[in-house]
Amino acid sequence: MTEVQRADKFKQHFLMHQRLWCTVLLLLWGALNVLVLTTTVLMDAASFGRPLPIWEPLCWELTSTTAILLLIWAMTIVLPRWIENKPWYQQALLHLLLTIPFSLVHVLTMMALRKLWYWLAGSLYQPFDAGWWYVLFYEFRKDFMSYFLILFVISGYRLMVLRLRGEATYVPTGEKSVPVEESPPQQLLVKKLGKEFLIHTADIEWVEAAGNYANLHVGAAVYPMRITMARLAELLPAPGFIRIHRSTIVSSRAVAHIEPLDTGDHRVTLKDGKVLSLSRRYREHFRDSLAVGS
Template sequence: MSQKNDLNWFITHKKRVEVALLALILLVNATANSFVVLMETSSSAMQSWEPWVWEFSSMLALAALLLPLAWWTDRLPLQFRQPGRQLQHHLIGVMVFTATHILLMVGIRQATYHLFDGHYQFDWSFQNLLYELAKDFRIYLLFVALFELYRFVVRRWRGEASQLSNPPDETSSSSRYLQQVLVKMLNQEFLIRLEDVSFIRTAGNYQELYVNGRAYPLRITQTALLQQLDPQRFVKINRSEIINLLLVSEFRRRQGRDAELQLQDGTTLQVHRNYIDTIPESLRVINPAEV
């Protein structure tokens, strides 16, 4: 299988791969910790199932927190700008993460012990809470680092776009607008012209530039990017998508006041009713029949 086929397969199954990897990490860690605790307490009066309940309750609580943590880190990526503000946000994140993890973990343990006609009592002393905070702080930092590393690798594999530090000197009237971006893909670098971008979709802190079915993430807000795009060519059609008007092949009204556009590459995008007026009249009469 070629590298391109590998990438296409990964993009198609990206969510499943991510869930499988996280599940494998959590399962291996909980199983290993259970065996360690079981060996350390083999001579005590503890039931053999209790270490498994402790570790897997912690694992399930952690699993419930990873999706919110991934969302949080996606909107607060690690960077050198405003370190004080980042530190403040992550300290809040750690406190919320620890409190939620403890409450979920204790709830799962109490419910499980009840099934075995037992009673679980969590140690709410300051010393134990400090221990839990230190442990969850390490876990929080570990997954923040893992998420950042994973996103970096994926962006480089898919191809990450960036603006040119020294753009070419254009003499046309449109030179004040963004003309091209540099894409870095593994050990390759190449330019993408904005006129070849069929549409742009917001994805967290990135704007994904779609060219021939491939998405190249550009780290910029939608508002900032719109200020750099030629308004005669690029218009916003809903909260998260911008289209290249010159690559639109068909416009269709839908029931109600919404509509949809079909691009030359076959992609169909929804046009929210609040943005229909941004579509030029010349395009809106391509298919005048209303459904």
Template structure:
């Protein structure tokens, strides 16, 4: 499972943030330029009497506000991810999300347009507002759906490159080979490969939205679960909660560093430094001393 050569995912990680920001900036910049050109062509063809800068302001203000709202959608989809197995339950929430997104988008772009128009001694009209908002929402609903699908599709690809863990299912017939309530192994899917990871090989776990990342020999494998849900399935003699978002394998703890705040820093044998809240600090020190 550990080949000394860094995987495609590991090589991509240092460039991930630059790629993500660059993708959205380029997408909306290209959209604003392209739409401005076609809008000006329509203005000239229909002889509407607008100057060249006006369509450019319309498209640039819309693209700028949409770009600024992408992180909001990314945050919302982390809290309420949309997948094939939950889309019916999540769809109403995302419909409400599209309305909120459209309101923010419209308010922001109208404010920008009014400011630019005022600087030119003109007045930008957005009325009747209910009619104009309805028109904009029909477009924004599709834009919101496109952003959500792009983000979820991108995350799906990352999980496949990274490797995604799942609990072993109980067999259709007969008794399971190991306890389903407290599994000894996890199934990991990585691209077209499948392999088993022993629960005892997990060094630590970190909550990440609707997933929990299992840290195994320098690799993170996301598991669809809550931190409390997976904690209940791990061996309590071997694993301990150290913070709201972290669980550690006690055998992988190198040392505990007390902090002046009353919290602690847990140094793992793999070199990671994890936060330990004061709530769990005393119990962790006692368990480490007992195990030693």
């Protein structure tokens, strides 16, 4: 087996078992983090002539890392569902606000675990001798940076996965084909795992913005395409594809039902159960497009 074949095999395994790889990589990071920080505390304590029993700094770092790992898992669920489909300025504000519950959950979780550990060890854990507000502020400073570092790593990981999956491009129908402005393309050439596949635009269920890319959702598969949402909305055949949000385009064939919300926006549920947001800005256009397509 050549180096190229081995690399391609590894890439395929990574893409097919992402949950396994994510779990393994996070656990490896957690173990390394606990090891480095625990030994750092022990070395610092020894240098000041106040040696500690190994179990105490191990307890501190292991409980903190455990809480962070649980929060990373929660972020991977919350961010795509409720944050990433909003305009950038709303996302920025929400991320700033989310640092507060992030820090609170981190502190309360690790404190509860530490109290349990100390109790099992026959000792007493009293972290708030300096006062609740002092401890919470002390931890928030670090958690604020941790939140955005985790956010950066998650975004980088997703970008890496998109690049490994490949990119989608429109396939010209011939040398004398009609320009795309007059004739919307009906198929895409998809490069994925070292191979090229043809998918029909009619098979696309919905599209979401992802930085400089648009993610095309076809069943359980996702294909990134380097294009703006505005340009893609012009290219995809109407009225089959409808813009429902600044960051979302949906196929009318994939829509199951629509629900109004108290905010004036609507919730669009697809036939596969996926829930998308229909903003007020695109509501009338959405209804008109459905009427034309019916």
